[in-house]
Amino acid sequence: MDPECSQLLPALCAVLADPRQPMADDTCLEKLLDWFKTITEAGSSLLLLQGNPCLVELLCHMLKPQDLSSRVLAFSLRLAGVLAAQEDCFQYLQQGELLPKLFGEAGPLGGAAWTSPTVRSGWIQGLRSLAQHPSALHFLADCGAVDTIFSLQEDSSLFVASAAGQLLVHILGLSMPGPAGGPPSLQAGDWPACAQKIVGHIEESLRATATPQITQALNVLTTTFGHCHDPWTQVLWVRLSPLVAGLLEKDPVPAAHSLVDLLLSVARSPGLSSSSCGLWETLARTLSHLSPTQAGPLALGILKLQDCPQALRAQAFAVLLQPLACVLKATAQDPGPSGVLDGIVGDSMTADMLLPSKAACVGLLCRTLAHLELLLPLPQRPCPWPQAPLLGAAVTLLQLCGGSARPTSDAGRHLCGLLLGCVRVQRAALDFLGTLSEGTGPRELVTQVFAVLLEYLRSPDSSPTVLKKAFQATFRWLLSSPKTPGCWDLDPHALLFLRDLLPVLQKRLCSPCWEVRDSGLEFLTQMTRHWGGQAGFRHALLASEVPKLTEQLLRDPESYVRASAVTAMGQLSSQGLCVPAAGPEHPGGQQSLLAELLHILSTDSEGFPRRAVMQVFTQWLRDSHADVAGDTEQFVAGVLQVASQDLDWEVRAQGLELALVFLEQTLGQPRSHCPCAVTPAVAAPVGPLAQALQPLCRVRLFEFAFRALFDCDRPVAQKSCDLLLFLRAKTASSGSLQESRSSPHVASVEAALQRWQAGDQAQPLGDLEPEVVLAVLRSLDLEGLQGALAESSDHVEKSPQSLLQDMLATVGVLGGNEADCY
């Protein structure tokens, strides 16, 4: 601890001990505790106590009967725990009988303060910190803490109850032998007393009839197997598994959710050999005993396990698929066997299980779809994957929700009534359908997929979020449509679909709902990015009104839509898909788009469209877009000039990105890490460095970068710093340029930069010569600046000294603020 803090500490302890000085802000206490933790982790707690007797005094003060705030009391208990975590310090505190007084019956435990959950929580956390060494175990046993912790498991405060459970797990782990200790005996008598007590309590709870007690026991065990993988855990499981399995005998199975968590935690534990302790059998029994809603998460967990018997995996997968199998069975046109997901839906499993209520049915279906979606990309997903039936189920669900299904059975009609217009199921099914696009399917089913997607895109009742998901799923299915070898164009079926899709997209671009227009534009951008170069797509798109409508949306009243329109137009233009606008106000098509985007950049009142313009411009520069390539310098100079004055820091940062692309192209070394970089058409410089730097000077790139270096927004300054460092590194390697450090011009630039740094950015730098730039670059302490910028903005205020001062200042001990107190 530094001397300044040591000096402030006694005053602070006095304030904390004074009930008349309440601490208004308990985040200060948390910070203070964090600071003590840092100190004790780095050094000796004993020395800390000895060097700062005020701390012990503070702890002793807590024992006096007085009206202390519960926050301060909880803080003191936690502080005592942190200090006593080191055994020598523990002994030191024990000498004064301080710990039994704090944590035993004599302390808050027996007093009125115990009614406050903050104090109970502080008590638990104090013990949690303290329980780090064998002496602590004895202490816990002596002061009867374990019994108190048992009772706190039922605390009215969930935080306290949960912390009590975790403390039990911690004490159990501490009391049992570590990995080197060898496997303990199964005999309870051989276990340490503390462990015996805790395990006995768990056993008792598992035998209880009250669900909350069983839940607590299961949660403690789940945490134990999740955190500790020592050999004794296997012994523990062997001992407790009959009791756990016994829960399955009850109907309904109590605390099913916690039971699932425990079984999965055990199955995942590397410390347990699953096959030897009957776990697979228990899992199989649990799967068959739980309701579909409860069994779903267990089935997913089992399927995610790396090593698991095939039969159990098959059972789990069947459980997971049950709800969808029911949907297919209920909606099958033929009342006989559905023919899909055969064997999964048994006679006992009927649609009735899905139907008790709309909420239950919707919840189960959404969870099932989400589980399957999670499973699909995993390497251990079930094989063979029933792609076709799942596609069928997803399509059926969407048809049921959209009202286009025509079920003939009563169950099907009832299901239709429950799901009709259900946005939750629609969203989940569309997400799932999109994920399924990674596999293939029979042509007939794929046709149905596109049909149902088109139905959703067309339907006036599709909500904006559903529509967005329908667009996303459509894009994924178009991506996955079979490709002709050697040709990246869409296949004939997809092109036919596109012909139906574009009129729908046209209509959606005219929607009164801005979210819909926005999703439509995003979809267009994605499609153009992928197929913009392909003849079939180009032909269909150009034959539609879509490009024209997109251009009109550049003037949309909603800024998000304008931003998406900018991105879409940028993409269309890159692919040569912009229709030259007719009319006198748009002479020359493409050129007018550049002008229009520049207009948006300089005049749009919202940040999003301006950011989008900068991104488009950067991409155009990177791709050597025809309009940009014509006069790149003029383009870059114009954009940088507008961007430098933008109030939105993201626009300025994007300006630096554009500057970097230009710089790289000028110096001839594109960044290799950028996968989308295209080799620029700009020729690599052949002349000396000065010549290479001339274009940068002409576009006033340096003035832009230097101004950004002192930007009030840190990310901009950081980016500029990176750019200048990159440039300095480049120029350092080719040291042909003569430095002119001493020239008067350099001095004036440096003086101007100092003024800029001080906040006065009024004065321009004027024309800069390459030599002057290099000299200024070398004279700037860019590394230092980079370091300073890397610090978080509150690093000065975060110091412990500042914290102590703040705490003292709030209660007025430091004076100075007294005049303000009234």
Next chain:
Amino acid sequence: MSSPEYCLSGHPTLPCNVLKFKSTTIMLDCGLDMTSTLNFLPLPLVQSPRLSNLPGWSLKDGNAFLDKELKECSGHVFVDSVPEFCLPETELIDLSTVDVILISNYHCMMALPYITEHTGFSGTVYATEPTVQIGRLLMEELVNFIERVPKAQSASLWKNKDIQRLLPSPLKDAVEVSTWRRCYTMQEVNSALSKIQLVGYSQKIELFGAVQVTPLSSGYALGSSNWIIQSHYEKVSYVSGSSLLTTHPQPMDQASLKNSDVLILTGLTQIPTANPDGMVGEFCSNLALTVRNGGNVLVPCYPSGVIYDLLECLYQYIDSAGLSNIPFYFISPVANSSLEFSQIFAEWLCHNKQTKVYLPEPPFPHAELIQTNKLKHYPSLHGDFSSDFRQPCVVFTGHPSLRFGDVVHFMELWGKSSLNTVIFTEPDFSYLEALAPYQPLAMKCIYCPIDTRLNFIQVSKLLKEVQPLHVVCPEQYTQPPPAQSHRMDLMIDCQPPAMSYRRAEVLALPFKRRYEKIEIMPELADALVPMEIKPGISLATVSAVLHTKDNKHVLQPPPRPAQPTGGKKRKRASEDIPDCKVLKPLLSGSIPVEQFVQTLEKHGFSDIKVEDTAKGHIVLLQEAETLIQIEEDSTHIICDNDEMLRVRLRDLVLKFLQKF
């Protein structure tokens, strides 16, 4: 007491029912089914060579005697005559006996002149002011549309039943064509409307003292109402054309519908699968798409109602869609009145619109559209419109059946170009049938029916909320639509199941309670001496004269007994009044058998035997050969001609009972 309901209209959204309730005959709505006009050729404003050159229709055997009356267009057959309307049933009940007609909204009064002017009706019609004013506009527009293009020809041959059988569908299946009538005249309209008495929401109107009717806001249109029809002990709610959506009218009053014995439910949405919000979005998108491509948009519509909401949506949308320069035209003989009326009925509008009036601002934004020249309105396409007309544009005009009105002209004008679009928003007519005489048609057709009336989910919630004992509805609502038989959600689902009716059917409404309210005169009430027979329950006997007049019942004090002596006059007066016998006191209480037997024994009776029966006890006095039957509500003493004994026993029985 039975309350029959006579169904005179088969159209669930254009109802016409007659309810006989408490000796009052009440007609509920007076809707006119105009779908019959779809069987007729359109009435063009100017001579249409296409329509006049349509080939006449001939029978399969080549017989062409109907070719003057029936024309064929793209495989459909139409009657070439002035369009006619299908009237409500006039034979089921003598309509001259109808006491009152209650109108729920302006769409449901279009048959009024046929009823009030041609059936001997002499009662009163009740409706709210906006209903009457806008109803007048709708009738005026209808009469104007038909009268301004007089057609000499009137077809009647085809209506002959033997001939009708030979015609193709849908003419073959048209019902009661012989009763179809031409449109009424403006004179008849004025006369019909003069019989209307204006009412306000929640106003209680007494009908002959027996029944009270009250209109409640139904949330569907300006001034639209549901009606409560109640006596003291029975309540019938008539729910017709209601909406729970937030549009321009005052919200629906649901609370007052509670505790109904019977709830008659009509006028639900005609397009239960179309969500109005989605349809408005669809309307805007298609409109913008067409106009941006240089096409014109035609919106066939009524001059009031949804058009206000559409204009409001467009007001918010046109700037964002870049349509600020596109002219919107509203053409109707009553366009001006409709737009102006909507702005003055502030008290009938939803809360948001009402508050605008106090700012003061016009409640509907179409005022601003008119001010900024974005919306222009004309009485007809002749005159100013032709000089202002500029394309591309959006035209709102009637009639939605596409059989008469200015819309016919625009269909002929724009139908040939695929750039143009006709957007159907009114749900009353099948758009495919409406378009049939215009085929082949190049213009795009979009169907965005906007029907804000209750859908089945809302009905289900409403019924749960108001919990009527019985629901009565048209038969169409008790089963899913024929085209969507799997949609069990598209029908009324309630317990007990709804009772249904169909055209020309009479239904007895179920009422359980059979009480009447009787008033008691103060002086008579003063004379009563109540006696408590159970805690909280007191009884008093009353002797009075029941006086019944105008369905009101009053108990008056009985006249004093006639004086034995007196003049002639008095004597005569006393002859007029009913005889008032000296009344025996009424008895109450129960006879405790054991105590009764003890009392008998005390009074010297012996050899007493008690038998239990299903209803009470029998006390046998074997010696006296006498039987006393004691039951819950009667006691009989059966003895053999021994009046003395009977009286003795009677007095002993009476000791155990209270008298009053």
